[in-house]
Structure formats: structure tokens, C-alpha cells
Amino acid sequence: MGTGLVGASVAQAMTRAGVEVHLQDARYSHAVVAASRGAGTLTSLDPAAYQLVVVAVPPGALAAVIAEALDTYPNATVTDVGSVKGVVLAQLRATGVDLARYCGSHPMAGSQKDGPLTASPDLFVDRTWVITPHDTSAAQSVLVVRRLAEMCGARLVTMAAQHHDEAVGQVSHIPQLMSALVAGGLLDVPAEHLQLAGQGLRDVTRIAAGDPKLWRQIIAANSGALRVELEELHEDLGKLIAVLDDPDAVEAFLARGRRGTQALPGKHGSAPSAWAEVVIEIPDAPGALARLFTDIETAGVNVEDITIEHDPGRPVGMLGVHVEPAASGVLATAMTDRGWTVRT
Structure with missing residues (x-):
């Protein structure tokens, strides 16, 4: 129910996994586009036949649509993919509806873009998906929602709604x-x-x-x-303004921010690593990026991460290729030998 970026991506992932998916959207054109992109079908079944309903509507409509789904589909587990849980759960409880078949969830993936045209079945691969069961969620409903997240390739985390x-x-x-x-x-x-x-x-x-x-x-x-x-x-911010003329205090402020970046999980959820960066100039031309990565593969160097900065005055970009420190010299030499401009 709802075929924007997240809803359509969930549907695409489930369809790819072999699940029969039926699409609904208040904007029928969104459902049509999602169906055309492999998210499922626009046909309907007997309401009693549905096993799972995924509610992917805007936050302001979540409680009402979840309650409607629980009433309309009597045998289905109902979950949602909304980014706020506590208020929605409180609104549902206020209605008096039986919430045993409801278990909230929140895939921590998305984009500043929206709509079914931006959907991808890989949107959730290796991304965190939070499961938020409540005190009356049936165990079977929780298991169904966990299975949904697993089919989408996500990493599961369980939290209470308020903690989430x-x-x-x-x-x-x-x-x-x-x-x-x-x-x-x-x-x-x-x-x-x-x-x-x-x-x-x-x-x-x-x-x-x-x-x-x-x-x-x-x-x-x-x-x-x-x-x-x-x-x-x-x-x-007030403390920063107060010490702005004290270089030592400003440095301490900046150092604390730097430590904060190191607190974030690293690649694949591991501890952060100190990669070396090799900056390569890449022309803004078709096939340039593919050719560059082919040359990196030929060099036998694994890419840990990348960044790109565009030159405002020329049709080129500066691609920062992050690699193991021991591999940086090998990569720089190999790229230079293959005609790329390596910036130091």
C-alpha cells in the first residue's frame, strides 16, 4: 500500500524473491509505473488471501492506513516502513484496534529523490532495517516482518518504538x-x-x-x-561562539567533531578504517568511469570507497579512490602508466 521510492523498492525486492505482490496506491499512476518496473501486479485477491501487507504511505497517513489494513485483510500480518514509530503506535492504540498482527519496521535506506521511477530492488541490500515489535505483537507477525527484511537483503536490528x-x-x-x-x-x-x-x-x-x-x-x-x-x-553553538577567539578551544571543538566521525560504523558495519586516498582526474565523457574502474581492476587493487568532486571550471572530476594504505603506491603508479592524471 503505497508505491513511492521505498514501497516500490520493497515490492521489487519481494517480486524478485518469488513472492506474488499486489500493488495499491492512492495515486493509481504511481502503481502503474511501479508495476511496469517489476514491482508486482495491479490485480486484487480476496482480502482473506493476503498474508502480508506493507504500508508505505506518508507519515501523517500511517495510523489510519495501518488500521484500515488490519480491518480489511483479516489474515495478514501488517507492517509499515515509516520513519517514526512511537506516535503511530499511540494513535493505533487509541483506536482500540487489535494490534496482534501489526509489527512496525523501518528500513534505513532512501534518497532525497522520490517516486516509483527511482525505485530499486537493491535499495535495502546491506542496509539496516529496524524491526519495532510492541508488547502485543504476535510472535508469528514479528517473524513474518523479519523474513520480509531478510528477503530485501537488509541487516536486522530490533528496537522498541520510543528507542527507535x-x-x-x-x-x-x-x-x-x-x-x-x-x-x-x-x-x-x-x-x-x-x-x-x-x-x-x-x-x-x-x-x-x-x-x-x-x-x-x-x-x-x-x-x-x-x-x-x-x-x-x-x-x-552558544559555547562555540563564546570561545571563538580562543584557538585552543576551537581546536578542541574541531577535534571532538573529528572523533565523532570515527564513531560511525565503517564498511559493512565494521570498525572505521584509515584508508589512503588516490585522487585521479577523470573526464566528463561517456565510458570514462567504466574505463577507469577496469584499469583499477587490472591493477589488482580493491576499492574500499570513492568520492568525487567536480571541477567548476573544466569538464573533469576528481575521483578520490580509497584503498588500503599499502596499495596506494601501486594504484598511483598503475593509473599513471595507463595514462590517467593522478593528483598528489
Whole structure:
């Protein structure tokens, strides 16, 4: 129920896994597009025949649609993929509906883009999927939702609804607000100043391109947890302003931020690693990236991560290839030998 980016991607992954998927969307055109992209069929079954209903609608509509699904499909486990859980669960409980067949969930994957055209069956592969059972969730319903996440290739984490909302507020909703704050400030920056912007600013503001109408609902539903975080940030900003003329204090502030980046899980959820970066100039031309990665493969070097920064004055990009420190010299030499420009 709902065939936007996340809903259609879940449907594509399930269809690929051999599950018969039936699509619904308030915007019938979205369901048609999703079906055309391998997400399932637009046909309907007897309501009693459905085994699982995945609700993938905007946050403001979640409780009502979940309650409707529990009533309409009497034998189905019902889950949702919404990004806020506590408010939705409270709204459902207030209706008095039997919630034994409901178990919430939240795949931590998405994009600033939306709609079924952006969907992919691989969207959730190796991404975290939070399962949020409540105290009256039937064990079988929880198992069905866990199986759904596994079929989509995700890594499973189980949390209570309130714990989930606190966590996503810290790692998802606050970054969205901070990105919007910085991006909104760019409207007051002279155009000639914006010509100096590099990849760092684009990195910070990228997620601000998300749909404001969707994020309005997410923020409203999680305002309690976010208010606590924002008040702490307000206090930290005040401390920074107070010590701005003290170089030692500013360095300590920056060092704390650097340590924070190291607290994030690394590749495949492992501890963060210190990769070496080899920066290679790549032309903005068809096939250039494919040729570069073919040459890297030929060199026998494993790529751990990549970044790219575009040259504002020339049709080239600077591709930062992150590799094991011991392999950086081998890669730089191999790329130079194959005619690539390696920046030091």
C-alpha cells in the first residue's frame, strides 16, 4: 500500500524473491509505473488471501492506513516502513484496534529523490532495517516482518518504538534539519561567493533537497525527541561562539567533531578504517568511469570507497579512490602508466 521510492523498492525486492505482490496506491499512476518496473501486479485477491501487507504511505497517513489494513485483510500480518514509530503506535492504540498482527519496521535506506521511477530492488541490500515489535505483537507477525527484511537483503536490528524514534532523531532527522539550515542560508549568499563552493558544501547540503512536505510530517511526528537534541545543539553553538577567539578551544571543538566521525560504523558495519586516498582526474565523457574502474581492476587493487568532486571550471572530476594504505603506491603508479592524471 503505497508505491513511492521505498514501497516500490520493497515490492521489487519481494517480486524478485518469488513472492506474488499486489500493488495499491492512492495515486493509481504511481502503481502503474511501479508495476511496469517489476514491482508486482495491479490485480486484487480476496482480502482473506493476503498474508502480508506493507504500508508505505506518508507519515501523517500511517495510523489510519495501518488500521484500515488490519480491518480489511483479516489474515495478514501488517507492517509499515515509516520513519517514526512511537506516535503511530499511540494513535493505533487509541483506536482500540487489535494490534496482534501489526509489527512496525523501518528500513534505513532512501534518497532525497522520490517516486516509483527511482525505485530499486537493491535499495535495502546491506542496509539496516529496524524491526519495532510492541508488547502485543504476535510472535508469528514479528517473524513474518523479519523474513520480509531478510528477503530485501537488509541487516536486522530490533528496537522498541520510543528507542527507535530517539535513535533516528539523532542520526537522521537532526542531520536533515542541519542540512536544511545550511542550505537555506545559501539563499542569502552572493552568487559570486557561491562560485567558490567545493564538494564539502555540496556534501553538507545534499540531503536538504528532500521533499519538504514529507519531512514536515516526519519532524512533526518526532518533535519531542528532536526538541531535546536541538536544545543541546543550541547550547553547543552558544559555547562555540563564546570561545571563538580562543584557538585552543576551537581546536578542541574541531577535534571532538573529528572523533565523532570515527564513531560511525565503517564498511559493512565494521570498525572505521584509515584508508589512503588516490585522487585521479577523470573526464566528463561517456565510458570514462567504466574505463577507469577496469584499469583499477587490472591493477589488482580493491576499492574500499570513492568520492568525487567536480571541477567548476573544466569538464573533469576528481575521483578520490580509497584503498588500503599499502596499495596506494601501486594504484598511483598503475593509473599513471595507463595514462590517467593522478593528483598528489
